[in-house]
Amino acid sequence: MQTLDGTILNTALPAMAASLGESPLRMQAAVISYLLTVALLTPLSGWLADRFGPHRVFIVAIFLFCLGSLACALAPSLSWLAAGRVVQGGGGALMMPVGRLIILRGYPRRELVRVLSFVTIPGLVGPLIGPTLGGWLVEYASWHWIFLINLPVGAVGAWAAHRWLPRLIPVARAPFDVWGFVLMGASMVTISLALEGLGELAFAHAKVMLLLVAGLACLAGYWLHAARHPSPLFSLRLFRTPTFAVGILGNLFARLGSGAMPFLVPLFLQVGLGYSAAVAGMTMIPMAAAAIAAKAVGTSLIARFGYRRVLLVNTALLGLSMMAFALIDPARPVALLYALLVVFGAINSLQFTAMNTLTLIDLAPEQAGSGNGLLSVVQQLAMSLGVAVAAALLGGFTSQHGGMPEAGTTLAAFHATFLCVGTLTLLSGLVFLQLGPDEGRPGELPRSDESIGEG
Template identity: 60%
Template sequence: MPTALPLPPRTARLLPWIIATAQFMPMLDGTILNTALPTMARDLAEDPLRMQSVVIAYMLSVAVLMPASGWISDRFGTHRVFLGSILLFTLGSLLCALSASLLQLVAARVLQGFGGALMMPVGRLVVLRAYPRTELVRVLSFVTMPALLGPLLGPPLGGWLVEYASWHWIFLLNLPVGLFGCLVAARLMPDLRGLQRTRFDTPGFALFGAAMLLISIALEGLGELHLPHARVVLLLLAGLACLAAYWLRAVFAEAPLFSPGLFRTHSFAIGVLGNLFTRLGSGALPFLTPLLLQLGLGYSPSQAGMAMIPVALSSMAMKPLAPRLIERLGYRRVLVGNTLLIGALLASLALVDGDTPYALLLLHLGLIGAVNSLQFSAMNTVALIDLPTRDASSGNSLLSVVVQLSMSLGVGIGAALLNGFSADGAAQGDPLLAAFQGTYVCVGLLAMFGAALFFQLRPEDGRPGWRHDELAD
């Protein structure tokens, strides 16, 4: 069915709240879970080091299914797919709470991952298709605000639940939220579909899914899994080979999973590649900073957790300002300047040491949260705003995959750099603190490289009225 039909006023007001709730659930679930893993291991009579499989199972199931989210939405409609994704995530949460063994818990997390793989990109696709392109920045900024509450509420809430209740409540909390989301989505979620039905690209999905799976395991091997470097290299090369095979096939396929033609849209190509390279730096921040505060500076876990609150608060405060800044300055100026600023702020964390006042550290982290928030709003919107309607679902799915992959890549690179600098016997002073400082300089420089990509944007890219008469073609 056509996707340009206007929404009823009540639906237009409430729909962002439904999508925001769906963004919030996986973010809260993931940040709560890390706090509870030691307690869960004790209750399940497992080695705590094996519990990381609970996190990895979710991540890998998301990486495998997310590439198909655009075709699934076009084939079955956003109403059924979005509703089904919430139901899958909620059912997975219930099964997690009822799990009596690690194997059952991992299987339930896979089911949760399938729900999360559809929930987040389909929600953004609905925004892309249901609202005028001139409102895209405002609506996307709004729906991502509650997701920022996950990292803020997750760690303290997880610690409180584990200490005063049980780890099962980490998953049971999702049940009322999920059921409420299902009831509201069933009434208000529009049923938007692609303009034409195409056959599912099964060989392409197999190649692309294998690439995401192998690359994700390789990246986790650098960090959480501590795989030997030779094995990581082999996995990474195998994943890149599958990815290259996919793109070679996509050039000649009639209806590929992701068409190379997507990159003919100038702003989309720059937005996707800029997302990938910029998040290499900013994606390492949530991994590195708690470790720096506790291992490098000797902060207590509660102090380290409190220090991350300014990041989330400033991120939320920036969201309402982002549309005005982008409208006034344009995507090119905002993204080039802000990317350089992000890199400089990340690199300047290398100046933090035991003598840095706590208040100054909080201000520094708060600034990083604000500029990151503006960056994500601008990057995601510029990638989607000029896409023709026929490419909306495919382009949105590819953007979701790139965001997911780049966050994992940022953590993997951060872990690899930290391990490398830690092994450097030439480090002066406190070797561990010096390793963190060298790592922050490197990830800051990596983030800055994205500015060269965003400099390729034209001043008119993403501007209201620019080519919008062609977007319905």
């Protein structure tokens, strides 16, 4: 439901603008309000789950997402729609990290790779069908149904969560770190807004720099605060776990390329190769299907070769597959494009599985909520940064050629951008060099860890 909503909305924005009597250029408020709410509230997810229990918080997250969806469907104006998206964002900020935390606490660590790979498969279906379903609903029903479709899905999800999710025992935590939340939340919102300003919002460079510096200042303030606070929102002691430290930094830098590609590839297909929106959407299906299929082999590869080998080789292949898009032009056989999309989809999927499980696999039970919340924060930030980097590179290479709209110039700008994004991904492999050969290998848990899921 959540990943579907992230891709279905963009298709409907022009129809929504016409219905609400707004300029299509102002409709970006419906997207930005959701993203900023997620950025603000994601740091809260770990503390809430530890304080009230992940089962309860997960069901509340579904309820908030559905309530926001209903408000959006009933919206008579853009302001109402943006408010509904804020409520949706409150649910979205909790749903993904708390759902992953339930898996982390409910299963032994030796099962973590297999189980996380399995439960992320439905989430990959959302981007697969989102653009097509959005276009179909707008054309044959109305834009309101892109939100109303969440209500029956959410109702079934809440019932299933109540019926089958384990009632995990809340972990005792110190009082809420209000000042830490203010600093971290302000950092996430200002940095996210700055990155959006580089892209779709098209802020002046002075405003982007002001927001970026303010965000980094808040982040530095949080770091100093966490070093002194007895129970910070995200403890710096998390970084004493080597696999967590490598996993967090790897997620930040390797996801720059992975975050850029969902922005670059559809644009490349339409602007660079001249595909229609419908054909471009259908062309993306092999990539999503390969991502789903690759989840089946992640467990065996990591168990056989270990995280260090898998991540070093896979990160190199991921960077090379991004750079290979520079070989695609209208003169190449279309089969080459499909083969490249399949290879990239499979490698990218395996990268996410390995990085996410590496980050969490060695955390102590009392650190799981905080570490999982920080992982969600880093993922959110890295995806926004990836889009901003791709947009800046593409714009820069286009202006290098005088900003001319000729097909050859546009294609050259895309090719150069793919090469740069691939190079950045290759360099992120240096982070995974810090892993020991046997670090993070799934094994038997201590007895205290295996009892987390009881109750």
